Amino acid sequence: MTEWIxxxxxxxxxxxxxxxTMRMYIDFEDSDPVYTFCRVPERVFRDFVRARSIGQYYHQHIKNRYDC
Structure with a gap:
């Protein structure tokens, strides 16, 4: 079951x-499809939603690292 925040x-x-499934989904403001990221540790998801800057965390820790 997917937990959305x-x-x-x-x-x-x-x-x-x-x-x-260790899958993370990101719903961007300016795009229609929800993006899927694979093999994402739960710790990364938790740190992401708690980050001071969501965008900065995305660029530093997620983008181009968890492609399916």
Missing amino acids: NVRSTAIRRIGYDAS
């Missing part, structure tokens, strides 16, 4: 995570 970000609407 709304976040405060100018670029990202909400972030979802399914612990059983």
Whole structure:
């Protein structure tokens, strides 16, 4: 089951995570499809939603690292 969390970000609407599949989903403000990221440790998801800057965390820790 995917857990969705709304976040405060100018670029990202909400972030979802399914612990059983280690898949994370990002719903960006300016795009229609929800992006899927694979083999994401739960710790990364938790740190992401708690980050001071969601966008900065995305660029430093997620982008181009968890492609399916």
